[in-house]
Amino acid sequence: MEQEQLGVIDDNEYDFYVCHTHVDRIDSREYIHQKARLLYADGGIIHVFTATKHWYLPGRFYMWIPANTAYHLESSSSHIHLYSFYFKEQEGVHPVLLDPNIFLSNDLMREMFLFARDWEGGISRKTSYSRYCLLRAMMAIIPEMSPPIDAFPMQHPYPKSEKLRRIARYLNMYIDQAFTIEQVAAQFGMSSRSLSRLFKEDMGISYIRFLRAIRIAKALELMAENTYSILEIAMRIGYSELSSFSNIFTRVTGIRPSVYMSKINEYKN
Template sequence: MEKEYVNKYYITEVDAVADSIYCHHALLGDSVITEHKHKKGQFLYTEGGVVFLKTSQKSYFLPARHYIWIPPGIKHSIHPSSPNVIMRNLYFPIFETDTDFYDKINIYPVNDLLIELIMFTNRWNGNIFPAEETKYTIAKAFKLVLPELSSSELPLALPYPQHETLKDIVAFLEANISENINFKTLASKFDVSERTLARLFQKELNMSFIQYYTILRMLTALKLLLDDKLSINEVALKVGYSSLPTFSNTFNKIIGVRPSDYVKNKNTLI
């Protein structure tokens, strides 16, 4: 049985020893971990639910069978779908061998080898010191192999707009996610030209309207698929897709697995 988070361990313990690798596997037992940061880089993998991770610039969605890498110094809060989520964390100091892979916050799929490595670390909790040569070498190797095992990052994040009109537009898209809203209609509703709106999305969010809208719909679909009461077809309709094959193909392109496979495996993957 996993222990629960106690005394907000991440504030007091993770950075207490500069060169240690800190390992923590625990049942969250809470609805949120408030904003904080570490001097160490964080590997986060969860089981038993999905997690939103928020920074000052983006909202990230961490689904089943994926992990998120959080570089040192990034302020973030963690919002799980349930207090029963198990969080598996490893916090690493900066090594001279670190590449630019470790400078970016990203979400990556977890393959079978990485699952085995994660579960191997389940025997550890707390600091692993350099003097503990065997344990430290294994834990350090865990970090060093991440770039090799994480070649395909997933675009499971949405940036926050700063422009007031774009904030209203994004809120409208979220509130009307079941409608298939086209770009021309959206521009007309908010009384801006299509050209201006296209520039706003690119400048503010660094992506096109289609990219943003598609990711928003797929992230919403991921959440809905966790509800056993909804069929895949119902989920497709709720995110504005009248064609099930189109929804399935788009989901596969963004998430990396078809919705039918996600539903079939979700109990074993989360």
């Protein structure tokens, strides 16, 4: 997002601004704008950092970022399609839209996102009444049709160094493999001691804890698809035992996977 584009987004002439982009690399600069942002990502996991929290935004979920909220984005995924809808502040907004929140994209919301995928630029009642009406409807139904997900955010550091970001992308690509730190270090021409030290210095956590975090983030994405059983998801992210996956998922998110899947089904229905 360039500075001049930010100026257009905040232009009071427009009630809404729509901008969709395909990106291979997320710009990690901090942003703050006078319109609220609805952010939906296809093709990867986005990390959203506000002043107080770190949010995971997997596929099939979207995030509401209120106006005048300072934030920046990170991602180890590539080929991401970012859908961005910006909404001018209104009086009497629903309380759930006053704070940042993650929502599951039910079928209706996702169809709205896809319907608007070719839109670009400022929208007002005068410029395009039909698009204006759809965006007003989108904002109105968010609190009623898409309750915020209880298991978010998951607090966790994210790599600052480019080397660790490459390792994160590698681990995401082979998420079903149980790589040891020695194997990963050898793959990237390092000693396991050097890689362990880099994790501690860069993020303050161990390799094992970071691997666990990206696995659980992938599990959340697979759960949202509602295609696989919990056992199948566990196997797809590198756990050979359901009990191990269930215990780690509960420790990281604060909710058991079976309960979380039930919530997903409730929200979709």
